[in-house]
Amino acid sequence: MAQEHAAFSRSEYDRRIVKTRAAMQAAGLDVIFVTDPSNQAWLTGYDGWSFYVHQGVILGLEGDPIWWGRYMDSVGANRTCWMGPDQIHGYADNFVQSTERHPMQDLAGHMRALGYESARIGVEMDNYYYSAKAHAVLVQDLPQAQIFDATALVNWQRLIKSEDEISFIRKAARITEKVIATALDKAAPGVKKNELVAEIFHAGITGVDDIWGDYPAIVPLTPSGLDATAAHLTWDGAPMRDGEATFFELSGCYRRYHAPLCRTIYLGTPPQEMLNAEQAQLEGIAAGLDAARAGNRTCDIADAFIGTLKKHGIHREGRCGYPIGLSYPPDWGERTASIRSEDRTVLEPGMVFHFMPALWMENWGLETTETILITENGAAEALCNVDRKLFVKN
Amino acid sequence: MAQEHAAFSRSEYDRRIVKTRAAMQAAGLDVIFVTDPSNQAWLTGYDGWSFYVHQGVILGLEGDPIWWGRYMDSVGANRTCWMGPDQIHGYADNFVQSTERHPMQDLAGHMRALGYESARIGVEMDNYYYSAKAHAVLVQDLPQAQIFDATALVNWQRLIKSEDEISFIRKAARITEKVIATALDKAAPGVKKNELVAEIFHAGITGVDDIWGDYPAIVPLTPSGLDATAAHLTWDGAPMRDGEATFFELSGCYRRYHAPLCRTIYLGTPPQEMLNAEQAQLEGIAAGLDAARAGNRTCDIADAFIGTLKKHGIHREGRCGYPIGLSYPPDWGERTASIRSEDRTVLEPGMVFHFMPALWMENWGLETTETILITENGAAEALCNVDRKLFVKN
Numbered sequence: 077m078a079q080e081h082a083a084f085s086r087s088e089y090d091r092r093i094v095k096t097r098a099a100m101q102a103a104g105l106d107v108i109f110v111t112d113p114s115n116q117a118w119l120t121g122y123d124g125w126s127f128y129v130h131q132g133v134i135l136g137l138e139g140d141p142i143w144w145g146r147y148m149d150s151v152g153a154n155r156t157c158w159m160g161p162d163q164i165h166g167y168a169d170n171f172v173q174s175t176e177r178h179p180m181q182d183l184a185g186h187m188r189a190l191g192y193e194s195a196r197i198g199v200e201m202d203n204y205y206y207s208a209k210a211h212a213v214l215v216q217d218l219p220q221a222q223i224f225d226a227t228a229l230v231n232w233q234r235l236i237k238s239e240d241e242i243s244f245i246r247k248a249a250r251i252t253e254k255v256i257a258t259a260l261d262k263a264a265p266g267v268k269k270n271e272l273v274a275e276i277f278h279a280g281i282t283g284v285d286d287i288w289g290d291y292p293a294i295v296p297l298t299p300s301g302l303d304a305t306a307a308h309l310t311w312d313g314a315p316m317r318d319g320e321a322t323f324f325e326l327s328g329c330y331r332r333y334h335a336p337l338c339r340t341i342y343l344g345t346p347p348q349e350m351l352n353a354e355q356a357q358l359e360g361i362a363a364g365l366d367a368a369r370a371g372n373r374t375c376d377i378a379d380a381f382i383g384t385l386k387k388h389g390i391h392r393e394g395r396c397g398y399p400i401g402l403s404y405p406p407d408w409g410e411r412t413a414s415i416r417s418e419d420r421t422v423l424e425p426g427m428v429f430h431f432m433p434a435l436w437m438e439n440w441g442l443e444t445t446e447t448i449l450i451t452e453n454g455a456a457e458a459l460c461n462v463d464r465k466l467f468v469k470n
Numbered sequence: 471m472a473q474e475h476a477a478f479s480r481s482e483y484d485r486r487i488v489k490t491r492a493a494m495q496a497a498g499l500d501v502i503f504v505t506d507p508s509n510q511a512w513l514t515g516y517d518g519w520s521f522y523v524h525q526g527v528i529l530g531l532e533g534d535p536i537w538w539g540r541y542m543d544s545v546g547a548n549r550t551c552w553m554g555p556d557q558i559h560g561y562a563d564n565f566v567q568s569t570e571r572h573p574m575q576d577l578a579g580h581m582r583a584l585g586y587e588s589a590r591i592g593v594e595m596d597n598y599y600y601s602a603k604a605h606a607v608l609v610q611d612l613p614q615a616q617i618f619d620a621t622a623l624v625n626w627q628r629l630i631k632s633e634d635e636i637s638f639i640r641k642a643a644r645i646t647e648k649v650i651a652t653a654l655d656k657a658a659p660g661v662k663k664n665e666l667v668a669e670i671f672h673a674g675i676t677g678v679d680d681i682w683g684d685y686p687a688i689v690p691l692t693p694s695g696l697d698a699t700a701a702h703l704t705w706d707g708a709p710m711r712d713g714e715a716t717f718f719e720l721s722g723c724y725r726r727y728h729a730p731l732c733r734t735i736y737l738g739t740p741p742q743e744m745l746n747a748e749q750a751q752l753e754g755i756a757a758g759l760d761a762a763r764a765g766n767r768t769c770d771i772a773d774a775f776i777g778t779l780k781k782h783g784i785h786r787e788g789r790c791g792y793p794i795g796l797s798y799p800p801d802w803g804e805r806t807a808s809i810r811s812e813d814r815t816v817l818e819p820g821m822v823f824h825f826m827p828a829l830w831m832e833n834w835g836l837e838t839t840e841t842i843l844i845t846e847n848g849a850a851e852a853l854c855n856v857d858r859k860l861f862v863k864n
Contacts, residue, residue, distance in 0.1 A: 081706075123704070124703050124704070125688060125689060125691065125704055126702040128801035148701045148830070149700070149702055151700035151701070152697075152701065152703045155696070155700055155703060170788075170812065172808075173805050178596075201602045201603035202572075202601045204598050206602055207597060207601065208596070208600055208602050210602065227603065271676055273675050274674075274676040275672070277671035278672040279668075281664050281667050282664065288705075288706060289668070290704070291689045295519060295685045303549060305545055306518065306543070306546035306548075307542045307545070307546065308518040308519045308543055309518050309519075309546045309550070310517070310684070310685065311684075313680065313682025393563060394564075395563060405799045406519070406522040416564075436545070
């Protein structure tokens with residue numbers, strides 16, 4: 077069954093593993109235990125909604141990686157990973173949510189059997205799905221091992237995308253264009269927000285032609301009015317109203333790859349301060365895209381954007397972007413570089429970011445963003461083809 | 471803004487806090503730090519898609535709880551929590567995904583300011599969203615505190631539902647009936663699985679009358695054929711085929727409350743062994759429901775089901791159910807009691823379980839399940855009104 081469902085060629089997975097092992101060696105690690113579902117999928121192809129139980133990938137310096145998880149899910153691992161069944165290990169169901177047994181005891185047994193009893197082991201200390209308890213049990217059950225924090229070690233290897241990955245993100249971008257167009261088209265006074273979100277889901281999952289829609293790692297964010305001053309509120313059943321701005325933060329998803337985009341719509345006549353902010357934001361985005369060139373740094377994008385806003389008298393702090401690609405809930409960000417003034421990651425061709433120059437003001441929010449690809453020459457390419465402006469419907 | 475968006479009355483939140491504090495006192499805790507998003511919402515009403523950053527609720531033995539999280543999300547907390555703005559604390563954005571600063575340093579500062587520097591503090595060691603790193607930073611920054619594992623302490627208080635909660639679950643059940651009916655109606659040879667899932671999402675989010683659909687904590691699981699031998703694979707763009715069983719594991723969701731249900735459909739003429747298994751499963755479910763009475767134990771349900779299967783020559787291991795109610799991704803289970811032979815939780819009126827007597831065989835899967843309410847008298851009530859059988863479409 078190996079390779080039947082895996083999304084990429086064997087040579088693509090080999091490339092990833094070679095790159096990851098170089099990072100492991102640079103960090104002095106013999107083996108890593110990878111819990112981030114995106115990292116698991118990136119290394120092995122594993123794809124299942126099972127990240128609410130303890131599971132992960134064991135990658136040493138030689139041989140194929142091992143997928144380890146609940147027995148029930150090892151069946152799915154055999155369907156989706158590129159490795160053969162010898163590299164898939166399932167633990168018994170009585171480890172699940174037990175107060176007497178912990179799955180990490182089973183993992184520790186495997187690590188000993190694999191010869192890692194006294195190894196230098198990297199774990200993803202600050203990744204969700206690697207709980208404090210999981211770590212405590214592993215440390216206790218491998219007393220001779222040295223366990224190090226390898227948070228984001230694999231994530232950093234994902235920063236520059238392969239041609240195959242970029243083609244997946246471009247497909248996701250086609251779906252993004254469709255869901256944004258659907259949201260803008262259906263939005264109107266009196267339309268219940270949940271009914272609008274239902275249309276967005278339908279458009280995204282049906283996809284475009286043979287580009288079938290996968291589930292995005294974040295549900296549609298579509299807040300209106302005062303709710304749009306907060307970044308991450310989800311919908312309810314209230315109708316949309318005249319005199320309110322609504323932002324749409326949406327992404328198409330193709331085989332777990334994303335291309336997020338935000339646009340804002342105003343129902344009625346926008347206040348002048350919002351139109352002024354729109355102009356400042358659009359100028360800032362253009363300045364940011366122009367700074368998003370190979371050889372520049374992530375901070376250059378942020379500084380170009382924030383500097384432009386400042387000229388218009390708007391003070392903006394915080395992150396304005398992050399790398400994206402393969403992801404699972406609850407986040408489509410890759411959790412490595414940030415587009416912000418204190419981050420000095422050098423931009424290279426093949427990096428893909430969600431450039432997120434949103435404005436959350438006291439009484440309204442204005443989100444206009446782009447998924448951008450750093451190219452060989454020139455400014456970044458915006459991967460979605462959607463008018464960049466505040467949309468207005470009277 | 472307090473109480474504007476919160477789902478329940480103040481007296482319902484008071485009831486929950488009184489109950490939780492009794493459990494804290496029994497465990498000898500002065501304060502708990504609650505990271506499980508479901509527990510946060512249950513105590514405070516907080517509702518936002520922000521659980522991918524560090525956040526939580528601080529609950530001491532007196533006073534209102536405190537919601538703590540990213541500044542950007544404190545705006546959403548002010549919109550959704552029942553407490554006033556003095557009880558909402560936001561940390562600066564440069565703590566987010568930083569290698570120099572960790573949000574738990576900010577939390578430790580708050581804990582000291584609140585007088586918990588030397589307190590007995592409970593944390594949810596084995597809950598996702600409480601990472602190994604978060605724990606390590608908290609322990610380091612509160613050297614005089616005693617930090618205990620309070621995993622599931624709040625979850626256990628959620629086990630018996632209030633009347634208000636049951637009414638939310640009944641509303642979710644109306645949506646579940648609709649999504650299951652939609653899936654069964656649209657399934658046919660040649661229908662692309664993602665297009666079927668798009669219809670399911672659309673039906674679930676539009677909801678039923680004024681019962682608007684929220685996002686379920688698990689995406690629709692709809693695997694066919696060999697993929698249905700695995701429990702948690704998601705969809706792709708392949709067409710449904712004659713001669714295959716497909717199971718639907720779906721839930722409606724109303725204001726974060728769930729009522730999961732599974733049904734299986736066979737396109738074509740099912741093999742005799744599947745029909746035999748269906749009979750055994752239906753008998754087993756009836757036996758399980760009859761055993762699901764106040765005063766009995768969770769193991770009695772499992773034993774009744776597994777014993778019936780055994781009579782039919784089918785060997786089944788593992789969990790066959792869990793409590794449900796309020797939840798956020800990645801799981802709609804409450805992570806306390808389990809319906810399994812080794813679990814001896816005494817059943818009480820108001821408990822709600824997803825009774826999950828699924829069969830995953832070597833070449834196919836057969837899922838027929840019920841969301842059940844333990845009642846004052848008699849057998850459990852199945853909350854969804856859906857024919858209980860293997861559906862067949864020729």
